[in-house]
Every structure is written in structure tokens, then in C-alpha cells.
Amino acid sequence: MKTASVLAVCRVHQLLPDLEGGVGVTAIDKRPVDGPVKVHKLGVHGDVQASRKHHGGEDQALYAYSQDDADYWSGELGRDIAPGTFGENLRVAGIETTGAVIGERWKIGLDLEMEVTSPRVPCATFQRVLKEPGWVKRFTEAGRVGTYLRVIKTGTVSAGDYIHRTFVPRHGITVGQWFSEPTPEMVQALLDAEADGEIRLQDDYHKEFAKVLRRNGL
Template sequence: MHIVSINIGMPQTVTIDEKPLTTGIYKQPVNGPITVTKTHCIGDGQADLIHHGGPDKAICAYASEHFSFWEQVYHRSFTPGAFGENLTLFGLTENQVCIGDVYEVGTAVIQVSQPRQPCFKLAKRHGLKDLPLKVQETGYTGFYFRVLQEGSIQKGDPLTLIDRSPLALSIHDVNTIYYIDKRNVAAMKTIVAEPALSEDWRQSFIKRMER
């Protein structure tokens, strides 16, 4: 388990379909160490601060193992940063990672907080209208970390798992309940009982159960 690439970028306004779009999804690989804080990676930014960034979504991560799948589907290359992720990782897929997992990486300590929700800007960036839906259907969403201990990280750093919640809810399992098995109340009760789950996702499941 290690960092393949660290990708950062500030929001920019681009013209897509003859309309301006301000987005922070364009991330580029960087060399050398960067500092991760409680809310973001230094040098990185988001345009939509309601749905991106903040303590529960300080770092967005994506598994490099998925790139070959998307290349076969769309017949084009996908490289680090293609999904707007800050960390392109190897050895940490949605089946392997659980909500609440705590990792040491570099001098930082980070914790998995929620799956990543693909938005329309992913489709706009690549000119692929069905990409967000396919991301949901495959479960190849990526996920977010919160930062428990600020520190410095760099390409090649290993991630060492130092703690796992007794519930051991994988990102894949949580995605399945969120996007597919939407009426599984028993599973939702278990998910909301996980203290490390982000508050946004907890409230989404609570509201769904109430309905």
C-alpha cells in the first residue's frame, strides 16, 4: 500500500459546452513532499466548498488499479489525478478499505471517513456523460480521508494500517447500500452506528430511513 502520485490544483474556470464552469477537479501530479492539514492539502483547493473539502473530506483518494478498467471501457488513457483525487494509491481499493481505517503515511495520520460521490464535473472534465453513473454502478468511487495528525507526505510513501473499527464496513459495502440496496434498513442502522462515518453520509442514511 503506497502513494503512486500526489495531485493538487486550485479552482479554475473553463469553458465546456460553450458555458463557463468553475471547478477544482483538474489536479496535476506534483514532485516533492506536501503538507496535509485538517482541512486540505497545501496548494490544493475546491470550487464548491459545500460538497468538497473540510475536516471530513480533507483528502480525496482513488485506486490506481481502476485505471485499466476505465481505459478498456472508454478506449482512452486515465492517469493520476484523472478523477480529481489528491492521492492516487496502490493496494487500497474500495473492497479493502473500511470506514474508520486509520493509516500512518509520512509524518501524518489519516482516517477513512466516507466514499467519494462522483458529480457532474467528472463527466464535464472527460466529456463522458455516463461516467458518474458508471462510477456508481461499478463502486469504483474512491474515498475520503480526514486528517487526525497533520504532517508531510510524498510520492512512494507507504500507508500503514494502525487501527480498524470493529464494524469493518468496507467502502464497497457502504456504496452498495447507498446506490443499490437502498431499502436495506438493517444495514443502514449498522452504517450510521459507525462513529467514524462523516456526518454528511450519516444524515443521508438517517433521512432515508425516516422516509
């Protein structure tokens, strides 16, 4: 079994112009910083989100992306995908991000505890900053989306910290599965898990549940 660890902790380096976006700037330019770095309920200390309507909040406090997925994109795009390139706060190794089960929990380092919440949905800003034509479609079809995290217990994080998976819900649905092909069966499994107190779903899931059921005539 691989040892899971944090390879890099990233936060905003500078706000970039994004005149086509809703607020005119973007905070996607994140780069590694030396640790230890404090992590609060709303994310890494010193980090920001330019568009609070679509990013951030307690359910999207941090974004984690795996080195395996970054290596895949490095091969596909023919360039290095350094930590922070995709706007992630944590570049990790030895643990799934896209393959993480919704509601699973991680302990990082000595005191930080996180919970997997939802997949990253690519936006037009992501495509404009990366300068890859058709990037939103390509990223979506590949399904290597990474995961957002909720902070269960605040603490500090540093590159090199070990990650321990402390809890995995029985429903078994991963953020990648939900992103790629949500089904009525997944909806019911997540609702059952929430009713049993196994997971806590944010409001966006319940809105998506209704859409999934309508698409399937339910």
C-alpha cells in the same frame, strides 16, 4: 501481502471553466507534484475546492483513488487514467480505497495519519470535464468510487511513501458497500460503532441514515 504506497500526490493545476456549475469554475484538474508536500487539516498544501458547499472541509480533506480502479477505467474507456484525472489527491497502490472500511486509519510516510470517511459521489461537473456521455450513471453503477480522507495528524506526503493500515473498525462496512447499497443493518452497525467510540461519523451520514430507514419503512 502487497506493499501499500502512494504513487502520486496531486493538487489543482488550474481552475477550469464550468459555466453550467454552481460557481462557474471547477478545481477538478489535479496533477502530480513533486514532494514532500505538506498536508493540513483541510488537505494538500496549495490545493483548492471551487465549490465549498459540496467539496472539501475536514471530512473530505483528501480524495484517494487506487491504481487498480484506474486501470479498470483505462481498459473501459480506452485511454490512460493518469494520476489526478479523477480529481484525486492521492493515487495509491496495494491498498483498497473503495474497499476501505469506514473509519479505518492509515499512516503515510513518517508522520501523516489519515482516516477513511466516505465514498466519492460523482457529480455533473465530473462528467462534463471527463467528456464521457452518461458518466455519472456509469461511474455509479461500477461502484469504483474511491474514498475521502480526514487528517488525524498533519505531516507531509511524497510519491513513494509507504501506507500502513493502523486500525480497522470491527463493523467492517466499506465505503463501496455503503455507496452501492446502504441497508438498515448497516445503519445500525455504524450507529453502534459510533456509540462505542470506534468511529466518528460526519453529519451527512446521519442525514443518509434517516433516508435509508424511511425507504425501508422504518
